[in-house]
Amino acid sequence: MMLIRIMLVEDSGSYAELVKIALRKQRCDVWHCETAESAITMLDDLPSQQDDLLPHLMLLDVNLPGMSGIELARQMKAEPRLRTMPIVMLTTSHSQHDVQDSYAAWVNSYVVKPNTFEELKNLLRDVIHYWGSVNVVMR
Amino acid sequence: MRAPIRHHIGPFAGTFLLLICLWLGVTANAQPVRGDSTRPIRVAASVFTPYVYVNTNGDITGFSIELIRAIAAQSGRRVEFQIAPDPAHAIAMVEVGKADAVAVLIRSADRMRVFSFAPPFDTTEIVLEGLRSRAGELTGVPLTDLRIAARTGGFGASVLDKLGVTPILIQDLDAMLFALNRREIDLVAISKVQWDRTTGLFGTESDYAQIGPALASAEFGFAVDRNQPELLALLDAGLTRLQEDGTFTSLRRQWMGADPPFWTTGRLKAAFILFLGLILLIAFGSFARNRVRMRALALSEAQSREALAVAHARELELANAQLIRVNKQLSENHAEMERVLYAVTHDLKSPLVTARGFAGVLEEAASEGDVEGMLDASKRVLSSTAKFGVITDALLEYGRYQQSELVVRPIDVAHVLNNVRMMLQSEVERTGAIIELCHPVDPLIGDPAQILRVLLNLVGNALRYGCPEPGMRIEVSTEHRADGTVITVRDHGPGVPEEQRKLIFGLFRRYAKAHPDSTGLGLAIVEKIAKKHGGSAWVEDAPGGGAAFCVFIPNPETAVAAKYERRSS
Numbered sequence: 121m122m123l124i125r126i127m128l129v130e131d132s133g134s135y136a137e138l139v140k141i142a143l144r145k146q147r148c149d150v151w152h153c154e155t156a157e158s159a160i161t162m163l164d165d166l167p168s169q170q171d172d173l174l175p176h177l178m179l180l181d182v183n184l185p186g187m188s189g190i191e192l193a194r195q196m197k198a199e200p201r202l203r204t205m206p207i208v209m210l211t212t213s214h215s216q217h218d219v220q221d222s223y224a225a226w227v228n229s230y231v232v233k234p235n236t237f238e239e240l241k242n243l244l245r246d247v248i249h250y251w252g253s254v255n256v257v258m259r
Numbered sequence: 260m261r262a263p264i265r266h267h268i269g270p271f272a273g274t275f276l277l278l279i280c281l282w283l284g285v286t287a288n289a290q291p292v293r294g295d296s297t298r299p300i301r302v303a304a305s306v307f308t309p310y311v312y313v314n315t316n317g318d319i320t321g322f323s324i325e326l327i328r329a330i331a332a333q334s335g336r337r338v339e340f341q342i343a344p345d346p347a348h349a350i351a352m353v354e355v356g357k358a359d360a361v362a363v364l365i366r367s368a369d370r371m372r373v374f375s376f377a378p379p380f381d382t383t384e385i386v387l388e389g390l391r392s393r394a395g396e397l398t399g400v401p402l403t404d405l406r407i408a409a410r411t412g413g414f415g416a417s418v419l420d421k422l423g424v425t426p427i428l429i430q431d432l433d434a435m436l437f438a439l440n441r442r443e444i445d446l447v448a449i450s451k452v453q454w455d456r457t458t459g460l461f462g463t464e465s466d467y468a469q470i471g472p473a474l475a476s477a478e479f480g481f482a483v484d485r486n487q488p489e490l491l492a493l494l495d496a497g498l499t500r501l502q503e504d505g506t507f508t509s510l511r512r513q514w515m516g517a518d519p520p521f522w523t524t525g526r527l528k529a530a531f532i533l534f535l536g537l538i539l540l541i542a543f544g545s546f547a548r549n550r551v552r553m554r555a556l557a558l559s560e561a562q563s564r565e566a567l568a569v570a571h572a573r574e575l576e577l578a579n580a581q582l583i584r585v586n587k588q589l590s591e592n593h594a595e596m597e598r599v600l601y602a603v604t605h606d607l608k609s610p611l612v613t614a615r616g617f618a619g620v621l622e623e624a625a626s627e628g629d630v631e632g633m634l635d636a637s638k639r640v641l642s643s644t645a646k647f648g649v650i651t652d653a654l655l656e657y658g659r660y661q662q663s664e665l666v667v668r669p670i671d672v673a674h675v676l677n678n679v680r681m682m683l684q685s686e687v688e689r690t691g692a693i694i695e696l697c698h699p700v701d702p703l704i705g706d707p708a709q710i711l712r713v714l715l716n717l718v719g720n721a722l723r724y725g726c727p728e729p730g731m732r733i734e735v736s737t738e739h740r741a742d743g744t745v746i747t748v749r750d751h752g753p754g755v756p757e758e759q760r761k762l763i764f765g766l767f768r769r770y771a772k773a774h775p776d777s778t779g780l781g782l783a784i785v786e787k788i789a790k791k792h793g794g795s796a797w798v799e800d801a802p803g804g805g806a807a808f809c810v811f812i813p814n815p816e817t818a819v820a821a822k823y824e825r826r827s828s
Contacts, residue, residue, distance in 0.1 A: 131769075132609055134639050138616040183605055185769035185777075186759060212608040215601060233612045237619020 124252040127151045127175040129159045129192065130210070131184050135233075139179070139210075142241045146248055151175060156184050156192035163202060174205060177252045180227070182211040182218050190218070194225040206251040299337035301358045408444045599657075602766040606779065607650055614643035653778040657766075660787050665706045667815055672700050672737055672746070675707065679714045686722045691729035694718060701739035703746070705812045709788045710746075716781040717748035717808045723777075725750025725805060743794060743813035751805040760798050785810060 126143070128150050130136045136152045143150060153159040159178075166173055178196075180189045189209060196202040206228040211218065214232055222230050228251060234240045328338055341358055409426035427444055557564075617639040624632030676696050680687065687694065703710070714735065721733045734749045755763065762768050764786045767779035782796070785808075789796040794811040801807040 132613060134643055135609070135613045135616070137639065138613060138620065141620055142616075183767070185779075211605075212612055213601075213605050215604075233608075235612065235615055237616045237623065240616055240619075 123147050123149055124177065124248055125149045125151065125173075125175040126248070126252070127153065127159060127162070127178045129153045129156060129178065129180045129184065129189060131155065131181060138237070138240065139244065142237065142244050143248070146245065148248060148252075154185075156187035156189060159192060160195070163196075174202070176205070177248065178205055178207045179210045179247075180207055182209060182213050182222070190221050190225050190227075193222065193227045197226040208247055208251060299339045301339050301341060406444045595661075598766055599654075603654065606767045607647065607654075610643040610646040610650065614640050614647070617643065650778050650780075653780040653784075657780055657784055657787065660709065660712070660784055660791065663709075665709070665791060667704055667706055670703045670705055670707050670710055672696065672703055672710075672735075675711050675714055676718075676735055678711060679718050682715060683719055683722060686719065690722050690726045690731070692722055692726045692731055692733055694733045694735065697734055697736035701737040701744055703737055703744045703812060704815055705792055706788075709791070710812070713746070713785050713788050713810055714748070716785050717810075720781060720808070721748055721750040721752070721806075725752030727752055743811055746810045746812065747807050749801045749805060749807040751801075751803075754800055754804065754806045755798050763798070764796065782808075 124147065126148050128136055128139055130139070130152065131154050133154070136150075136154075140150050140152070151162065153162055163174070180193060182189045184192075189211070193207050193209070196205065196207065208229040208231060209218075209222045209227050210231055210233060212233050219230050229247070231243060231247065234243050407424060407426050408429045429444075617636045621633055621636035621640065624630075624636055673696055676694070680694055718733060718735070725731070725733065731751050734747075736747045736749070738745045738747070764782045766783045768783075769777050769779040786796040789810045789812065792812045794813050796808070796810045798806055798808050
């Protein structure tokens, strides 16, 4: 099975750590960014001729300090180089407004952060199996 | 004294109107009646209408149609029939002008009990047996030579099919009976009871002998375009003649649709128009006299009325402004509540979800006997719950500022800043920052406890974000203006990007490079306090680099006026 690179944009360091622990048994490489701005910088820093190094999947929080997750998704989907990267919103917000805005920004999926560690592990396993493999196959 | 010329207008106008009415009355009778007496009468006939059916030659026939034909023959007019699928459709054809009349029987005068016998059970066997044994006996003709009417797909038709007899298909029971009466068929094969007429399985000519008298005393109706009085009169005259020559003994007429209004015909029309003219003349004369009187009265009272109207308008305006103020306040409160709710549900949930997640990790580590993992997970649980506590406290504080009443008095800014320095001592020591109060210090009037909170939050932010290197300066200044005082906390850090300057004052909105301990409520509280004082808060670039956070606290009397103005706008 191929190594799947995941970019996790999450302002809470503790939650990012929790996601990493939940993904311990998956063949994943997690790149953590605390803000949308730092995620953009990290993606821009990848040389354009090495697009095969781009993450296979992005897990993105809605509420971030500075630029919001939805704005980041909108900018990425407008960028031809990044458009095919699946974006899964991972947030505590149940707000219909956030769900609608996210899909309007062309995110691929919207999931609410689960309450237990077991649920989080199952959720991440399913998300990675589906969206990670979709992007691996596409490349 | 001569009356003003306007007093003569009424009688003049009245006379003029009367002359017009007279002319209209005289010419009313001369107007031609609508309709062309040479073209044929177009009759809409529904094949499912009682007494209308298509006979074996394919012609439309039936009792109503025969009647119309007879009437038309007497007047020398031709009749054109148009087929409609049902009676309602036929009537609609008249309404849209595609037909002049509808052939329809309204009801028969007597119930026509014309059956020979009714089977006790409605079953195929009994019917078959009945037909086999009785048909020949009743008619004297072999079954296969009989002309039997049945409804398409009906019970009778299915029975005949089993007997190998081809029926003459007629859909309507009354039409069947009429065909029987005209000897176009020998037998009717019907199994169902229709309306209140119980119909037997089959009948013969003798059984139906009473149909003629029943029809002769029937009641007929015509739906006629009422705008064609000539056609109406023609049909009426035709019916009268048919009654007089004995074709029908007790023929009654019923015109479908409303009768034309009486004023649209003949002399009555002229009389009505004249009468209307006279009424108008009297009404107009009376109106003109009253108008002159009222005008004089109105002129004498104009001044006082105008004053009254202005007063009422003013009252209305004030009430309206009050309503707008209350409305605006309500919608502001509602929006604020929604913002707080959204923020609380999201930002309070975040540490909770993290803590629960790490509780799961702790459980897993315990089951695996991983002591190090357990320690790490429990630390995370504790830090997440601590964050939960910090946010709850900040929210409570935000709520307190929302509710609390202002206690306004002159403030000694230097004294307040000393307290701030003391409260932030450890941060000051960590960054080695220098907090300066720029002189001269202008007077400031506000709530001291709340201004202390403003300075604590702004200086605290400056220490966190505006002092990237040790020993940097933070300057606090006051500037007196005509309407109040601006407090500025200025740092020499990287500043705040233009696009984030408004955002960071929102609830739980944090700067991109926010401190991990930031609750995202500090600047929201600063803005809330500024607004409570009737002022505002904002951030701008400081000259020479860095950020300048400004809070405008208006003079107490200006604050009240500004608050009123803001609400009413």
